[in-house]
Amino acid sequence: MFEHWGALAGFAVVVPRDDGAADLDGPFVEPDLWRAGIGRKLVEEAAQFAKVLEARELVASANSRSAPFYAKCGFKPAGQLETSHGPITVMSRPLS
Ligand SMILES: CC(C)(COP(=O)(O)OP(=O)(O)OC[C@H]1O[C@@H](n2cnc3c(N)ncnc32)[C@H](O)[C@@H]1OP(=O)(O)O)[C@@H](O)C(=O)NCCC(=O)NCCS
Numbered sequence: 001m002f003e004h005w006g007a008l009a010g011f012a013v014v015v016p017r018d019d020g021a022a023d024l025d026g027p028f029v030e031p032d033l034w035r036a037g038i039g040r041k042l043v044e045e046a047a048q049f050a051k052v053l054e055a056r057e058l059v060a061s062a063n064s065r066s067a068p069f070y071a072k073c074g075f076k077p078a079g080q081l082e083t084s085h086g087p088i089t090v091m092s093r094p095l096s
Pocket of ligand 1: 027029030033034035037040066068072073
């Protein structure tokens with residue numbers, strides 16, 4: 001969670017997986033606060049948390065709008081999925 005002047009500004013969720021990776025759900029940032037570095041802070045916090053859980057990589061599901069953000073945060077494309085909401089790029093960031 002990230003707060004801005006005492007109000008919730010964004011959040012991200014880390015979900016450990018059985019295969020040794022961890023899924024990153026979100027991050028979500030309040031639209032009024034986009035492009036101010038909060039999303040990156042949430043990713044870095046999530047990566048630290050996933051390391052504490054001994055995950056070897058952080059995995060995110062990106063659409064065409066969020067993929068450039070994940071790329072800026074160190075994620076690389078690792079596969080494609082077709083969903084009812086359109087194509088999703090699975091993106092991965094090692095945690096070594
Ligand atoms: C994607 C999201 C989390 C980004 O949060 P943010 O706080 O605006 O991101 P930051 O300001 O930390 O940006 C980090 C970098 O990514 C870039 N970036 C952010 N959003 C971007 C976008 N839509 N397209 C291209 N680059 C983007 C920033 O310019 C910044 O680059 P820089 O380091 O070169 O300056 C936010 O737009 C959001 O909540 N979107 C809706 C939910 C969503 O799509 N979540 C992700 C997947 S479900």
